[in-house]
Amino acid sequence: MLSKLMDFLSACWRRRSSDRKSSDVSGKKEGLLWYKDAGQHLFGDYSMAVVQANNLLEDQSQIESGPLSFLDTGPYGTFVGVYDGHGGPETSRFVCDHLFQHLKRFATEHKSMSVEVIRKAYQATEEGFLGVVTKQWPINPQIAAVGSCCLVGVICGGSLYIANLGDSRAVLGRVVRATGEVLAIQLSPEHNVAIESVRQEMHSLHPDDPKIVVLKHNVWRVKGLIQVSPSVGSPFRATDNQL
Template identity: 60%
Template sequence: MNILDDIYAKLMPSHGYRWKGRLGGVQDGRTNGLLWYKDLGCHVSGEFSMAVIQANNLLEDQSQVESGQLINGLYGTFVGVYDGHGGPEAAQFVNNNFFSNIKKFASQDGQMSADVIRKSFLKTEDEFISLVRDQWRTCPQLASVGTCCLVGVICNGLIYIANAGDSRVVLGREERGGRRISAIQLSEEHNVNRESIREELRFLHPEDPKIVVKKHNVWRVKGLIQVSRSIGDAYLKSPEFNKEPLLPKFRLAQPFSKQILSPRPSVSIHEINSQDKFLIFASDGLWDHLSNEEAVHIVHSHPRNVSLYIISVIICFILKKIRNPQTKGGKTDGLGNGSRQVIFSFGSIYV
């Protein structure tokens, strides 16, 4: 038995127990230490699997799956992956409020659209910033909490993808009569380690030569954060929070007058065709260890227990890098705050 098979066997309980809590729209799952996973569930367009591995004592991330009637006469599936940073509060807030906002705007417009999703991002952002403002005197550190936000809506034969941050969604598409599976990235990422994102920030802030700074070989916005878009992070959204009682490490020495980070998502729409077989929604904790092609190959090759198998692969990579820190591109800090992913299939190919 190789190391991957050994890890997978240890993670798969002989008779696991049902998780009694709630993860977004998912009411059940299995736990194994710091691992939570759901082998296979149903949504209106097919099936899904999901998992999260917690890499430290405080889980800052959230995710949810909601499936059914979105508005009168319109059925679909909503998925959200919220990769928190600085604390769990922003991700929890988005997990509790984003879906209700998207239903409200879709109901008002009588349809699902890219505009509905954009308005939901901005509304959720406004609500969280209002909470930060209300709690400023008693809990100023809430101003330094934020979350990346990746959402998808599957309905009417379309996939709407919206992203603010560096999570990612990848589509698996069959080619050559099913003999080959290809990976198609549907989301745009906003991490300043990408040159295009650094150039975007420099264009938006020509007056600030230090809008992006390289520290310890990693690019960061104002030397503080790697993503240029998020929900929360009020201390980089409004100058009213750039002062005491916020901790000095979050306060900028130079005052600013316009928003540094943006809550506005990149939105794309994809028309589903018969060759499209599954989607992988995941935070950067997965993509730090797997390429798009590797992830798609794993899902295609292991249609059952797929989320758990991917977690096994990631743990295997981490163990190898810890044993050999000189591995090219290796990280000895594993997954950072954690890794979570949701895998969707269309139709019943997982039956």
């Protein structure tokens, strides 16, 4: 299972431009840990690690660097996606296969990168997965219970775009020149009903449902099922994509 993930990550890390190449493309494996100490993208270096915590790996991730549209004129940049699945791997795999392609399609239409392009890519991915759920429901009703957080960062044209559904975090490290310390700055809000403000928002959006959020086994959950809301594949969307 982990070897399949490594093959997938290696494919994601192949650069689209030929002027620079990442060293050690396949990364290294130690038990259930996979890591890559250093690689290159259009704007610098990166490192990445994956630890398999469950028997079935429900999460996916990808890095794409190069053209962010289907046009030769660009835009060019780097796309990073982290998809934390829950209830099964189907949603995170679907997001990994489709979100970036939708982003390239809308960037081609708009001939640029923007918040609207990313928002449309999220919406198209969500609608696509709900279509899968509709088709598979008669033979696989469990498909309606799976979902995935979806955290994306895009570097393009001197700007950093962050989009998030769920409770994953985008964190920026900023060096304090005077001391050399690195400050961690959270860039994305979390959508988890363990947070009181999120619970209040859920109640305000569903005033006729007193059980929209319930405390189950000392954990707040939407309908007693999941903690994150919204997320791709989740039946209860509290807010629009947070960009």
